[in-house]
Amino acid sequence: MRIDSFITRTAKEDPGKIALEEGEKTISYGFLDKDIGRIASSMMEFGHCRFAVLAESGIQYIEMLMAVYRSDNIAIPLPIELAMFSLEHILDTGNIRHIIVTEVQYTRFGESFFDRFATVIVVSEDGSVNTLHKMILEESNDPHLRLVLYTSGTTGNPKGVMLSDRNLVANADSIIEVLGIKPDDKAALVISPHHAFGNSIIDSHLVVGGSIRIGSMSFIGSVFSMMKSGVSMFYGVPSTYRLLLRYPAKFKQAFMNIKVAATAGGAIDDIIVKNLKGSNRDLRVVPMYGQTEATARLAYLPSEDVDKFVDSIGKAIPGVTLDVFDADGCSVGPNITGELVASGDNIMLGYLDDEIATGKKIINGWMHTGDLAEKLPNGYFRLLGRKDDIIKIGDHRINPRELERYIQKNIDVSGVFVVPVPHNILGNAICLMVMPNSSTDVASVLSFCRKNLPGYLCPLEVLCIDQLPLSENGKISNRSIIEGYRNVKNSM
Amino acid sequence: MEQIRNDIIYFLKSQSFMDSDTQFAENESLTKAGIIDSIGLLELLDHISERYSIEIPEDMLTPDNLDSLQGITNLIVKLKTERS
Structure with a gap:
């Protein structure tokens, strides 16, 4: 109808x-x-x-x-x-x-x-x-x-x-x-x-x-x-x-x-x-x-x-099947990061008029959302950032959203954003932008990263910001973060 | 009145909401003409509050008061009179 x-x-x-x-x-x-x-x-x-x-x-x-x-x-x-x-x-x-x-x-x-x-x-x-x-x-x-x-x-x-x-x-x-x-x-x-x-x-x-x-x-x-x-x-x-x-x-x-x-x-x-x-x-x-x-x-x-x-994003609406696939297109178990796919x-x-783009988006009947996700033990799904946002540092593939979550859980700030920046040896490295709260100490952010993260993940720089690096439609992605970072740099 | 009107036009032009040669009628809809949207309106409201030292009550954030040059001018005049 x-x-x-x-x-x-x-x-x-x-x-x-x-x-x-x-x-x-x-x-x-x-x-x-x-x-x-x-x-x-x-x-x-x-x-x-x-x-x-x-x-x-x-x-x-x-x-x-x-x-x-x-x-x-x-x-x-x-x-x-x-x-x-x-x-x-x-x-x-x-x-x-x-x-x-x-x-x-x-x-x-x-x-x-x-x-x-x-x-x-x-x-x-x-x-x-x-x-x-x-x-x-x-x-x-x-x-x-x-x-x-x-x-x-x-x-x-x-x-x-x-x-x-x-x-x-x-x-x-x-x-x-x-x-x-x-x-x-x-x-x-x-x-x-x-x-x-x-x-x-x-x-x-x-x-x-x-x-x-x-x-x-x-x-x-x-x-x-x-x-x-x-x-x-x-x-x-x-x-x-x-x-x-x-x-x-x-x-x-x-x-x-x-x-x-x-x-x-x-x-x-x-x-x-x-x-x-x-x-x-x-x-x-x-x-x-x-x-x-x-x-x-x-x-x-x-x-x-x-x-x-x-x-989390909860569960599929009626009539839709959601799953998480690895890079080979195989379904993975709970707590493993992969790409969220959907059918229905x-x-x-x-x-x-774009068969090439269509072929990349829908593969074997599954629509690839481009969002990274994991299944939770109760069957719900949690998003872990955009697939395109993965940063390659040396030969490591880093999910910036996971790193942000880890840092935020362990230090006293109201927001953390990982910015990919060019690096002459590793190809990429990261900087951090943090939204401080009243008791945030920038030096302790750096020392936390130094002590708890591998060297290639230690930020080259920690900058304080006072507003979220949102895109025009209110979302956070590498793109919006890089844009925010440029704005901060330009105003310094 | 004329001055307030000109000030609003100056603001809209200087903040690139519209081109310097854009013409529109006193009661033309600013949103339908694509000159301003919800985020732009926030900027305009901040400008008005600051420039005229007035608080605009939420109840007055309506198309009658904000969607045309005429409405905005009348709103400012009204709030300024109430204050003095």
């Missing part, structure tokens, strides 16, 4: 049921279904073609996306926060010849930007659909392709992840089961809908016949008030929660009536968990792990284990 057909189903059973809310606007399933049909009618003649969807977050975005699905075309949401050259890169490499765009974005990008397209369909604020030009061209696409989501591109250029109806429905079903989403639940969508996490919120709540209130993290006052308007499920990346925590009293009030607070897109910390639980004893905090290549989710940590296992109906068809 296609995602939009679930909307039709609810529209038949309960047409007056509220589907989406945005500011003062609300739309019922009945009217949502009609709007989708009306917009889809402008794309019906295209036989399974690639359509860029250029729209800001909101009811209109969801209508346009579902209309592309309903007309049996392929939706390619453009992340509007990207710089113009990244968007152009996506459009060129993706051979995207058709676009459906809101009037607001059409005005913002300007007429000449749209010259590149064979077809331009503009949807105005009042819902009218205007086809500016139209040319139907032959395209050969994977017959199952429905949606292309772009990865955020932390490592180089963004890659287009090809997803099918089966991928989307399978992942929505798993999320519904894990979070216990019901038709009377209302989700808060405050993160970008153009990426996997936001998209999965839309799919899972619309499949179950629930409602979604759409907002934006730009206006925190509005987020706090929307949470008091009957929202039962809140979703955010760690930085969403950190932003809200700038106002602890409001945070506590806002989460008072929330049933589930789910997180994804990065590791959640104790402070966030403590604050969430402190606001509401019945609140279920559910950290989730996933990748765009898996539609969205792969694993979740059951809320009852959040305190005990906050440093949510695993992507492949990367758009």
Whole structure:
């Protein structure tokens, strides 16, 4: 089944049921279904073609996306926060010849930007659909392709992840089961809908016949008030929660009536968990792990284990199998580091027009996540950093995240980051950046390393920093650490 | 009022949120125009608090007050009047 057909189903059973809310606007399933049909009618003649969807977050975005699905075309949401050259890169490499765009974005990008397209369909604020030009061209696409989501591109250029109806429905079903989403639940969508996490919120709540209130993290006052308007499920990346925590009293009030607070897109910390639980004893905090290549989710940590296992990703969601493989592709036992791999109906068809990259990502039916992990004795999985982050020092292969953990456990600091730096004999060596607390003594950090680590792991330098070396999307990797290190060096 | 408005525009231009030749209407949405996002807004809020020595209550962090030049200018005027 296609995602939009679930909307039709609810529209038949309960047409007056509220589907989406945005500011003062609300739309019922009945009217949502009609709007989708009306917009889809402008794309019906295209036989399974690639359509860029250029729209800001909101009811209109969801209508346009579902209309592309309903007309049996392929939706390619453009992340509007990207710089113009990244968007152009996506459009060129993706051979995207058709676009459906809101009037607001059409005005913002300007007429000449749209010259590149064979077809331009503009949807105005009042819902009218205007086809500016139209040319139907032959395209050969994977017959199952429905949606292309772009990865955020932390490592180089963004890659287009090809997803099918089966991928989307399978992942929505798993999320519904894990979070216990019901038709009377209302989700808060405050993160970008153009990426996997936001998209999965839309799919899972619309499949179950629930409602979604759409907002934006730009206006925190509005987020706090929307949470008091009957929202039962809140979703955010760690930085969403950190932003809200700038106002602890409001945070506590806002989460008072929330049933589930789910997180994804990065590791959640104790402070966030403590604050969430402190606001509401019945609140279920559910950290989730996933990748765009898996539609969205792969694993979740059951809320009852959040305190005990906050440093793990928990277990596979229903319908997914997770395992840890060694370099030869063999499954390893507990407490042995290897690469986390996954299989299930949510695993992507492949990367758009890139068979080589696809072949490296999916091997013998297993998707290789690129994350290092170990199985815990209770069956949960713990992440140990990115596979690409392994540092070669002489002939030793070092996992910087493991080293950081070891140092942090043994000395008095609030954070440790290993920075790979060039070394004329060993090829690489390391420096440390530490986030000190009130009693940290840099000399003792160095002497601890000197005494307890082999010589090649002894840092050439220990620098103090006062903020986490996070990447733009709030993650820690060698890349973000090296960037942070350069910034510190430049400001010295 | 005019001065506050110009100060906000100067801030947005000097911090590269927009080009020096960008034109937009008083009530145009800054977020929809892609000029500012949630992290950029934090910077703007810090600037406003410091420049005008005002505290912006959480309840006022809404699109009406922050998503347009007009809204921001009105908000600052209002908070400054309340303070004095």
